[in-house]
Amino acid sequence: MKPLSDTDTLPAPELEEPAVNPVVGIDQSAGNFTYDIKYDFDAGTGLSEKTIDYISAVKKEAPWIRDFRHEALKKFLAMPMPTHWATKDLENINFDKIRYYLAQGQKPKRTWDEVPDDIKKTFERLGIPEQERKYLAGVEAQFDSEAAYSNIKEAVAKQGVIFVNSTEGLREHPEIFRKFFGKVIPTSDNKFAALNSAVFSGGSFIYVPKGVKVSHPLQAYFRINAENFGQFERTLIIADEGSEVVYMEGCTAPKFSTATLHSAVVELVALKGAKIQYITVQNWANNVFNLVTKRGLAHEEAEIKWIDCNIGSRLTMKYPGVVLKGRKARGEVISIALANDGQHQDTGAKMIHAADETTSNVVSKSISVGQGRATYRGQVHIPKRLKGCKNNTECDALLINTNSRTDTYPAITVRGDRNATQHEASVSKVNEEMIFYMQQRGLTEGQAMSLAVNGFINDLARQFPMEYSVELKRLIDLEMEGSVG
Amino acid sequence: MSQLEIKDLHVAIGEKAIVKGLTLTIRSGEVHAIMGPNGTGKSTLSKAIAGHPDYTITSGDVLLDGKSILELEADERARAGLFLAFQYPSEIPGVSIANFLRAALQARLAEGEEIDATAYYKRLYAKMDMLKIDRKFTSRSVNDGFSGGEKKRCEILQMAMLEPKFSLMDETDSGLDIDALRIVAEGVNTLRGPNLGVLLITHYQRLLNYIVPDFVHVMYDGRIVKSGGKDLALELEAKGYDWVKKELAAATAA
Secondary structure, X not given: XXXXXXXXXXXXXXXXXXXXXXXXXXXXXXXXXXXXXXXXEEOOEOOOHHHHHHHXXXXXXXXXXXXXXXXXXXXXXXXXXXXXXXOHHHXXXXXXXXXXXXXXXXXXXXXXXXXXXXXXXXXXXXXXXXXXXXXXXXXXXXXXXXXXXXXXXXXXHHOOOEEEEHHHHHHHOHHHHHHHOOXXXXXHHOHHHHHHHHHOOOOEEEEEOOOOEOOOOEEEEXXXXXXXXXXXXXXXXXXXXXXXXXXXXXXXOOOOOOOEEEOOEEEEEEOOOOEEEEEEEEEEOOOEEEEEEEEEEEOOOOXXXXXXXXXXXXXXXXOOEEEEOOOOOEEEEEEEEEEOOOOEEEEXXXXXXXXXXXXXXXXXXXXXXXXXXXXEEEEEEEOOOOOOOEEEEEEEEEEOOOOOEXXXXXXXXXXXXXXXXXXXXXXEXXXXXXXXXXXXXXXXXXXXXXXXXXXXXXXXXXXXXXXHHHHHHHHHHHHHOOOOO | OOEEEEEEEEEEEOOEEEEEEEEEEEEOOOEEEEEOOOOOOHHHHHHHHHOOOXXXXXXXXXXXXXXXXXXXXXXXXXHHOEEEEOOOOOOEEEEEHHHHHHHHHHOOOOOOOOOOHHHHHHHHHHHHHHOOOOHHHHHOEEOXXXXXXXXXXHHHHHHHHHOOOEEEEEOOOOOOOHHHHHHHHHHHHHHOOOOOEEEEEEOOOOHHHHOOOOEEEEEEOOEEEEEEOOHHHHXXXXXXXXXXXXXXXXXXXX
């Protein structure tokens, strides 16, 4: 471990409209590079109480957070791996070989000029396009454990919107943070939620005041640079009554010879009549264990929508959920997963109905390429005491090669006779006649496959913002290259 | 001026020989009709020439402008100028006609070249006007939920946009009512010209009332057994295929 020193500087002066902005470029090959960064803060390898004390001290945390972390570590150590239902590949994670905290500085910079060169270069190489500034309200760029850059447009900040990383959120807005933190996803929710609760760093903290509709999306970009590293960001978004916000996140990591762990916890709270839309396009290198817990709590007439796109990683386990707590609350999960050779996308959705007239919609499409494996797990729960609840679940799987694999485990529990649910599932194999038809028009077999796959997810891809759906198409084209023959 | 030569072509599906020594030459500007009873190998011929992987060419050759195309993949043959209008066109859910055609044209450009979107749509709409196709058509997914007539019109539109040297039209009239048939035939007639050679495969004579061929060939048991001008089609209509069969039997016996 690095010795602690008081290197925290005052926040840089606020400048108007930053000239550059992060982040969308997320092509897998473009993400496959790393810089040899000199880290000022390093918790070393392995996990113990000392690791937690180090992280907590570096962040100068209040005692209650430190206690929260220690409590979480105990739970993590006590909980078994969920291998009784999930893949045994989880046993290949060696928690003693992971580095739990790496950071160059503690304060994110407000302008790109202040961001250290190598880190700035990283985000530039990821294709951080300047024109994107036009449509984002704020950006956070996390490099390993901490945000290197974070900024929110002045106009949005003036509306009272808070958009900072979790460290700053805890320090500067403890009254809001503490009220909601760990309430949607308790520490003991699952082993990886407990792990995150013990060692979390980075991630976004967002508060949107009553009635404020954030005109443009807020965006975060999560970048893993170091080998044997674990990234544990913690995001908490609170949309106060009648407010609206769209949050987008992108993720990449270089491909190392050893496994990397990404285990985030994301909690959303939509108060009465609020709307939150959370969009993810992840494109992890295929050695990343991506084990993420995401859940939202929707109060009366509130709406939470997860749009989730999973490409890359070695194993992804992610089931975004919505707890429909207030009358007429709505929850939605739209998910796309692409599993290529050596990858397992174990994704799905959870919809917990806890009030009358709540509605939920789950649409999931997965594509398995080569020996890739896609698994859908869904959980819909409507108890007997409720009335007027509706759920719609659709899951479609597309298999590209004969050795591709897909599994579907929908668990829909609807009790009582005053609620309605419908469920459709389909598995299809890419039709050879269709491919020949496209080839006859001049497309190569690979191009034909890409087009067929893009067509398969088209109705979902259209729900992504333009820039993301273009990127998504490009990613799929890249993934489909070499999938035939 | 281009030329498609089919030389003593033998085609099998698995072990079964279907086309058994067929020879035919088509030049730009010509429309050849191949007629024949069901199961005689007409569709097999067109799919084999287009490069369908289920069809094995056991001997013979197919040359486009003097060069054999048999070593080429289906998409390479398409880009070389061969178009197959399918009897049963595939549905491609989620891919609009406009995007599909754009991808097909893009595939014909050299690497690094990008299609000019404005010019593309201008050309697409001009072709659609020419073929009297509603512009809304292009935003629909390719053949997805189309009627028989719509599918065939979609084929004609693709042919118009891809401008092949030779078009193999496989049972273009199948499944069409008389109105649809007339519309499709009008489309083919519009595209007919000095730069296009057409091989029209049909079971019925009625299509040839609308698309008048330069040459008519009768196919039976995997070969062409009789060739002639457009009048041959009328003779077939009057006398039926049995006439050809009998003639053939007599010739074989003699």
